[in-house]
Amino acid sequence: MRIAAIDEHEEERVGRGFFAISLPLRVAAAVIVVGGLAFAVRQPPSMTAVPVLHRTTEIPAIVGTAPLRLTEPGIDPVRVEPGRIDPKSGLREDVLGRGSFAAIEAPVLRLAVTRGIGSERAPGLFVLAARRAALAGRGEAPLSVSRAVPRGVVATRFGPAEIAEATLTGGALTRACTAFVLTQPGLRIDGFLCAPLGGAPEPKSLACTLDALDFDDQSDPTASALFRQARARSACDGGGNAAADPAGKTGSIERRRSATKN
Structure with a gap:
């Protein structure tokens, strides 16, 4: 126990x-x-669990300023922007501008010279006008095209230019302008011209403005030759009268036809 x-x-x-x-x-x-x-x-x-996003959108390459000038007299200086090369097509675009859209008492010009193989295959005039208005120049606000009516063609030193009466809007200001585009093999010139005091410019005004456009670049003999050949074909003295568009449309803008009774 x-x-x-x-x-x-x-x-x-x-x-x-x-x-x-x-x-x-x-x-x-x-x-x-x-x-x-x-x-x-x-x-x-x-951090390895966080997905990394890569930008795939190609942006145009910015290059030097082209020897593009306007010999037409005017109070406002001419501005030539650095060139842009499209990475997909290889086309080069140089933009020239004069005047301010907000200055209603002065004319406004904005045009682009596009060079390269295939540049003549342009989209419709309305598309070009909207693009040119939206891509604002230095110190300018983007514009929009609220209305566009085809007006046929105008004779220029580069050949016939398709035109349309375009209403451009920027903020509270609206101006009646002329949108235009002309093409030659390897060359396209498009843009818009606005007259002073809100009125649409006369066809002769556009012809004379394009008469004053000059380009001479030893690195681009093809485009330089086109400009030299066009110097002998002045359309400003001839009046630059607009002719009706026989096809009934200008670019991608169909002409509105008034309804008729049978």
């Missing part, structure tokens, strides 16, 4: 000792687990 009592006493003593030793270990383990969870919460998510 005494041996059994001693054994029970030893087991009780050992049990109390094991509990005394294991309790601190359990507390320490719990502290480690809680600390590990807190550290994991504070860590930022791995």
